[in-house]
Amino acid sequence: MELKTIRQILLDYGISRRMLCYYEEIGLIKSSRKDGYAYRVYDENAIQRLQQIIILRKLQIPVKQIKDILNNQNAVEVIEIFKQNISKLDEEITALSTIKSILMRFVDELQEKADVYLKLELLNDKTMLAIVSTLSFSENKIKENISVEELNKANENLNKLTDKDVRIVYLPPMTVAAAYATGEGCEGKANDMITEFVKESGLLKIKPDARSFGFDCSKGSIGIGELSHVYEAWVSIPDDIEIPVPLVKRTFDGGLYAAHVLRTWDFEDWRLLKEWVNASDKYDNDWDSPRWTSPETVAGQGFEETLNFYNFIQRGSKMEDLQLDLLFPIKEKGYE
Template structure:
């Protein structure tokens, strides 16, 4: 098998180059560099490792657990991780089964009360209130399908975001300090530069409510990914002076749909895209001059998180897409 470029791998496996770079950053996937060729390529062993990661992610195994599996391939260790996840799934299934039984019971009670002409008041029924009060549900992780085809179907169903999962937010206009790198590992490079800028300028004292956005610029068209770039913004006071490699810019703000992920779960991007493209109330809104930053990422609570390693599991990121309300015919 010949070496594949990062762009070819991205297209073949329907996975973003952002995700591939992050997998490499945290050490669960490696790329190769050919002699006289400085950019990322992947050989057969790399592709096999990526396929393993994709399957494990579809099984809802976390990146932290995947890394642990690759570091310790003892079967007993892997089984322990799977059993831990099965326990979580069993709890979720049990909770969902309880909810289903309660709903069926409510339907039965409504049906009976209608037949006998009695008005069943859900909000005043003490028995129901006592049953519902202690329930605590999280999202179901996976069904019991075993084949790859069934797994893909289950994964597709579970990956559909609901309206309750997505927030519609307004990002306020702001003056920002921008840093931009192209080629190599621009996400890491810009992150290190921004971290140093914040520490040296003591931005946390000057603007304790500063916010941090990042986005591809450009997404990259060259197959080996050498033209891929990443730009980061941090909000600053309007009169704040910045020096190279930073430039001062103005962010116009606007309406965005937002979905929060833990650091590294960039494979969630397609879920937000799918939601935005199939929503009844909102539609994507792109301006020609903003195309490169149509997929923005905001690091939440960055004022307290900028010093952390990008592998830190406490880091949360909002995935952001610009939207507008659909016009309705009255």
Template sequence: MELKTISQVSKAFKVSTRTLRYYEQLGLLKSQKTEEYAYRVYDSEAILCLQQIIILRKLRIPLKQISLIVRNRNASEALEVFRNNFQDISDEITALSTIRSILATFINTLERETEIELKFDLLNDEAILKVIDALTLTKINFKEEKSMKDLSKASEKLSKLTDVRIIYLPPATVAASHYIGEEPEKNSGEALDKFVKESGLCDIKPDLRHFGFNHPNPVDQNSIYGYETWVTIPDDMEVPAPLEKKKFEGGLYAAHMIQMGNFHEWEWLWEWVRSSSDYELNVIEDNGECMYGTMEEHLNYINHIKADIGGSEAMQLDLLIPVKEKNKK
């Protein structure tokens, strides 16, 4: 039985090692540790399972439903999941077809106009307004495809972001927790959570924010890397060792919210910034040591820490890339 290291699997399937570990936390994947390898390894059964997960994710099946399919191995369970998602997609296609029909009506009406001046009388058509009012906002645009190649192309088309926000993060004083080794996000996060609870920070600073980033970034064929976690604190607050007190300079960021585990959407956000007509990258030149100044913000952290909620599929993160307006210093 051939075993693959976590870095080999990550590279072969273009899935981050962090995503693989998250799939394990959800019980979707199982890795092993052997004397031959210092890192986690996957057997052929685990790799086959990962292939199935990747296909289901491209079909826009949520991780929670994928978990039901993978854990139960029950055809009736899978059938129910597929039926529900098929119905959701059918509803979206119906809504999009209606929108397309209305746009065609607008085009035909405008093409018949003898003058170029645009008049919006057609937007007052009661029949059209009733149809528009009945439309529901669609979650995604979906196009039925038949092959894996076409499925991948469809997935790429759907990865173009339309909901990126440009936000300003103010300067702040932070308590920083840094860990290098296995599961650095978990270990650095637990140390910071302990500080937050013991110091009563939630009551002292109810507007606290929680950030994190790789430090250092992982390198090829090496799954060991570091992660640094921050929480904002009052300027005069003391921070116990091994935590460090630091200053965050703040700045302008392109932000995209993801559900915990969807770290592949980092590339979508990078692509949005690269193709933006209004903004450009304003990253730190650190050779990737600290993710070039990019960060992840744990949204609603204060409620999670008060309720003692750990890693969860329901957790939301903001992916943050430093940007600046084009043609401006």
């Protein structure tokens, strides 16, 4: 039986480690530990399932529908899911065909008039407005970030964040319990330690407004969205609470952050948020400035905050319920 490590899977199929972990956490695939292997491995069944997932994603099937398809033995229900997606594609094809016809009409009329000064009277045409108003595109095109390569070539603005997309927030100073882990699966290990501490300590009864953060803290060898090998997770706590080993207590100084909700699990939004910060005329990138002291890990970067942390823990920490806010450290221009 063929067995592949996580590294082999990432190289062979070109997906991110986080996406692979996400598929596993929501139950789409399973890994296991085998004698003679230092890491978790995927058997032929898991590899075949992953291939099916990749193909369905390339066909623009949302992850939630993929889960229904792969876990459903009822062919009629699966056919209905495919028909729904075909219907959405038909709407998009019709809309794109209409757009093409409108643009061709613009070209024809402009070529006929050949005015020195451009006048787009067609844009004031009520009939034209009525046609454009009926155009329909499925939400997949916006939310799923599938086949964006073609869309981005047509319009680079589809791959940028605007001022309306980004919130500027101030994180207040706080005391946190921190868990950090290294090696394979470090992100899951660190978050599991925090979740266990929160439940065993009854923290949410003491501090129902507790906030939870996580971040890659690999020293100097990793960029945004790349493979983690050191990860730290936090939860805010009262100053006087005792925390168990191996957790450590840290004091966070607070600061200004550019915030954006993570929309897709390929974490491309980190890159887009960084580009927004670097292009801002109001704020400077403050990624490498320490805002807490940590002898164990790197102490200056952005966070991923679990939104609605209280309900997330109370519902049983289901991966499909997880929502993350990306927080990029910034400072006002000219501020020292």
